[in-house]
Amino acid sequence: MAASSGRKGRRWRRIKAQVLADCAGICIVCRHGGATYTDHVVPIEAWKAMGGDPEDPANLRPIHGALNRCSVCHRCCNESKGDRPLEEVQVVQGSRDW
Ligand SMILES: [Zn+2]
Ligand SMILES: [Zn+2]
Numbered sequence: 001m002a003a004s005s006g007r008k009g010r011r012w013r014r015i016k017a018q019v020l021a022d023c024a025g026i027c028i029v030c031r032h033g034g035a036t037y038t039d040h041v042v043p044i045e046a047w048k049a050m051g052g053d054p055e056d057p058a059n060l061r062p063i064h065g066a067l068n069r070c071s072v073c074h075r076c077c078n079e080s081k082g083d084r085p086l087e088e089v090q091v092v093q094g095s096r097d098w
Helices: 010-022 044-049 077-081
Strands: 037-040 060-063
Touching: 010 037, 010 060, 037 077, 060 077
Parallel strands: none
Antiparallel strands: 037 060
8 A cells, every 4th residue: 555655644644534534434426424535626736726735624525435435335436536526426316317
């Protein structure tokens, strides 16, 4: 796992843990719990273009990832989201399939 540590250090890990705790691990895409990854709500390039800090917890939310698929819907939410805006990938709950 050391290969992916890169430039993200202790500060990042603390921010991530904080975001996961604050949101109780509720995934932003499928809205089920148990997420251990975080993803940017506003795509990172757009966020930085607005002058945002890439590690600002305000722009981070829990999400399911490749090694952390959702145990409820079995999605890999991070992969299905990619760099697309959240509205495009977010699961709309309560909608009917006519
Ligand atoms: Zn999810
Ligand atoms: Zn799910």
